[in-house]
Amino acid sequence: MTDTKAKSPDTAEAPAATSASSSRPTVSTAEADASAADRLNRETAANDVGKRQREQQVNEKEEELPLCLEYATPSSVPLHLQQLLQQYKNTRLSSAELLLLLIYTVALESGFVENESYVEKRSLLKPVPSIGCFHIYNVRLLSRQRVNYTKDDTNFRMLLRLMLDNSSMEEPAAIYTLQSHLFAVVLGDLMMVTLSPVAPSTEPGFSVCLPIGRYVLNVQLEPIHQRFRKLYELSLQLRQKLFQPMRAQQLLLLKPHMHPSLLGLPVELYDKIFAHLNNNQLNIVANVNKQLRQYSNQFKERRPRGSMTYLL
Amino acid sequence: MEPATAKPGSEKLNSDFFYGWDLLFKTVESIIDKKSDILIVLAHFLLTKHYKFRCVGIGDDKTLPEDEVGSELLPDHWNGDNTKYSLRYVHNKVLYLLLGHITEDALIINLLDINTKNVSNICVTPETLVAAVKGGITTTMPTATDIVDRFRKELCDPVFTGNSREATTQTQVNTERTPASTSDPLRIGEPRRPGSFMPHGFQPRPFGFPDVGRGDLDPLGRGSGNLLSFPGRSGLARFDPFNPLSPRNPSGMAPNPDHLPPPHWNPDYYM
Numbered sequence: 001m002t003d004t005k006a007k008s009p010d011t012a013e014a015p016a017a018t019s020a021s022s023s024r025p026t027v028s029t030a031e032a033d034a035s036a037a038d039r040l041n042r043e044t045a046a047n048d049v050g051k052r053q054r055e056q057q058v059n060e061k062e063e064e065l066p067l068c069l070e071y072a073t074p075s076s077v078p079l080h081l082q083q084l085l086q087q088y089k090n091t092r093l094s095s096a097e098l099l100l101l102l103i104y105t106v107a108l109e110s111g112f113v114e115n116e117s118y119v120e121k122r123s124l125l126k127p128v129p130s131i132g133c134f135h136i137y138n139v140r141l142l143s144r145q146r147v148n149y150t151k152d153d154t155n156f157r158m159l160l161r162l163m164l165d166n167s168s169m170e171e172p173a174a175i176y177t178l179q180s181h182l183f184a185v186v187l188g189d190l191m192m193v194t195l196s197p198v199a200p201s202t203e204p205g206f207s208v209c210l211p212i213g214r215y216v217l218n219v220q221l222e223p224i225h226q227r228f229r230k231l232y233e234l235s236l237q238l239r240q241k242l243f244q245p246m247r248a249q250q251l252l253l254l255k256p257h258m259h260p261s262l263l264g265l266p267v268e269l270y271d272k273i274f275a276h277l278n279n280n281q282l283n284i285v286a287n288v289n290k291q292l293r294q295y296s297n298q299f300k301e302r303r304p305r306g307s308m309t310y311l312l
Numbered sequence: 313m314e315p316a317t318a319k320p321g322s323e324k325l326n327s328d329f330f331y332g333w334d335l336l337f338k339t340v341e342s343i344i345d346k347k348s349d350i351l352i353v354l355a356h357f358l359l360t361k362h363y364k365f366r367c368v369g370i371g372d373d374k375t376l377p378e379d380e381v382g383s384e385l386l387p388d389h390w391n392g393d394n395t396k397y398s399l400r401y402v403h404n405k406v407l408y409l410l411l412g413h414i415t416e417d418a419l420i421i422n423l424l425d426i427n428t429k430n431v432s433n434i435c436v437t438p439e440t441l442v443a444a445v446k447g448g449i450t451t452t453m454p455t456a457t458d459i460v461d462r463f464r465k466e467l468c469d470p471v472f473t474g475n476s477r478e479a480t481t482q483t484q485v486n487t488e489r490t491p492a493s494t495s496d497p498l499r500i501g502e503p504r505r506p507g508s509f510m511p512h513g514f515q516p517r518p519f520g521f522p523d524v525g526r527g528d529l530d531p532l533g534r535g536s537g538n539l540l541s542f543p544g545r546s547g548l549a550r551f552d553p554f555n556p557l558s559p560r561n562p563s564g565m566a567p568n569p570d571h572l573p574p575p576h577w578n579p580d581y582y583m
Contacts, residue, residue: 152395155413183413183420187372192411192422196435199418204466207422209429 068109068134069102070235077225080136080143081105085224087146095216096186098227100156102215103184103193104147106235107160108139110243115159115179116148128163130251130264138163154186160195162250176201177253180246189213195242203249208241210234263291274299330456332361333449340386344445347438348419349391350452351459352412355421356399358463360384363472365401365408372398374426376407397421408471423471432470434462 065079066072072081084101093101104114111133118125126137149158162178176198183194191212196205215234217227274282274296282300286293336357344350359365366382370390382402390399397412407426412419419438424431442453449456 185411188374192424192431194420194422194433196420196433199435199437205433205435207431207433209424209431
């Protein structure tokens with residue numbers, strides 16, 4: 001009898017414990033899960049909002065910055081110039097070296113890149129069509145690293161390469177054509193800059209003489225870009241006297257298409273232009289050069305005979 | 313015969329152009345130690361002999377003493393640096409810098425006008441252009457004439473002869489105009505033109521051609537107008553040339569064929 005009574009309390013206690021443990025975990029887990037999910041959702045939403053706000057702020061800030069050096073002011077310079085100068089944050093640069101960095105910035109904007117940087121970043125670069133030379137993605141990507149140049153006494157030298165959109169430009173002959181040497185010689189307060197084809201080319205090079213103090217103040221202003229002056233003039237000089245002539249020369253050696261010109265248009269645009277011309281005018285176009293003759297003749301073949309312009 | 317004739321002429325041309333080279337080369341031959349030196353000497357020869365520059369020393373100093381005269385010879389230590397050259401020249405009291413930079417396989421030469429900041433450049437390859445560092449010019453530089461042509465066109469002319477060319481062009485234009493105006497016999501009658509009546513915008517006919525049909529452009533020369541006003545203006549000498557044309561006035565004059573477009577003319581027609 002005693003044994004029977006002893007067992008009864010054990011049995012009575014067990015159901016109570018089981019009931020309590022089973023009910024409590026179930027309710028708390030569900031609630032906890034719901035709470036956690038809610039918190040996670042709220043945090044995610046908040047993060048998304050914050051991220052979008054930050055992106056918007058960055059975009060707005062970037063939109064306020066000038067796109068290229070030509071439109072820079074002492075208080076506002078392009079993002080890629082800021083990035084380039086950031087690479088030399090803890091380096092003491094002379095006025096001549098700062099001017100060299102400005103020259104390289106214009107080179108980037110003109111479709112050129114230092115050769116070693118090109119080899120390193122080639123797989124990341126976007127194609128640059130011959131009808132244009134400025135690609136903001138490439139410029140900003142390449143301005144995030146230091147420039148490779150050799151310095152000898154008062155001379156600076158770097159090897160540049162023109163960026164294009166054709167994979168066939170990796171052939172040895174094309175590579176030599178696309179390369180050029182940039183020399184900068186400091187003559188007191190002057191910097192003589194020469195952009196010259198790579199030997200054994202006999203094509204002409206291009207030179208310009210820049211007064212250093214006109215573009216870079218010899219004072220310790222921070223941020224560094226506040227030392228720069230007349231960047232519009234500098235950009236124009238470099239483009240017109242160095243980079244654009246060299247680029248045009250290199251393109252002509254590789255193919256007849258040049259930057260913005262009638263000969264460098266997509267083929268389908270010729271049809272839209274020729275549709276406005278009568279046969280006599282098309283004959284005039286056909287006698288300009290071989291390329292336009294080919295395009296105009298192809299257009300004539302495709303032109304419907306019932307077209308009104310055909311009768312003119 | 314032709315090759316024999318051409319060769320002496322060519323040699324004569326080269327000898328005339330390079331007259332003085334041997335003397336200059338002798339003064340520096342002993343210190344020439346690389347092929348790029350030869351090309352710099354050639355540039356110096358071109359500047360001093362054919363452009364009348366005078367060398368005032370080495371370096372890139374941009375100041376020029378007023379009493380500096382300069383020399384036809386290369387200064388001491390002109391090739392002392394193995395990587396670059398810096399030579400100073402004067403011409404008509406203007407200072408020029410000749411700068412050369414040696415790279416792995418090329419020599420880049422610049423010529424800078426200190427006053428105008430005009431600068432030119434040329435890239436040459438010493439290994440291919442210079443055959444030897446000793447000997448005559450045909451031995452050291454077999455294509456010396458071609459090299460000089462490149463130096464002249466790419467290095468010297470862009471900096472130095474730009475203004476001279478403009479002056480030459482102007483002179484040629486003036487010279488061409490004067491003989492034509494004085495030697496053309498058809499223009500003898502031109503002085504009488506100013507005395508004739510000239511309607512607004514009317515230009516004298518070229519080459520002294522008679523004024524046939526000019527009455528069509530002259531309101532006063534028209535039939536009825538001229539006929540009616542003739543008695544009242546008989547005293548004006550300037551209208552005398554119209555007297556012979558009066559018989560045609562009553563019947564009127566046909567339009568001047570020169571004022572009509574050519575037959576079957578179409579502006580869009582392409583020939």
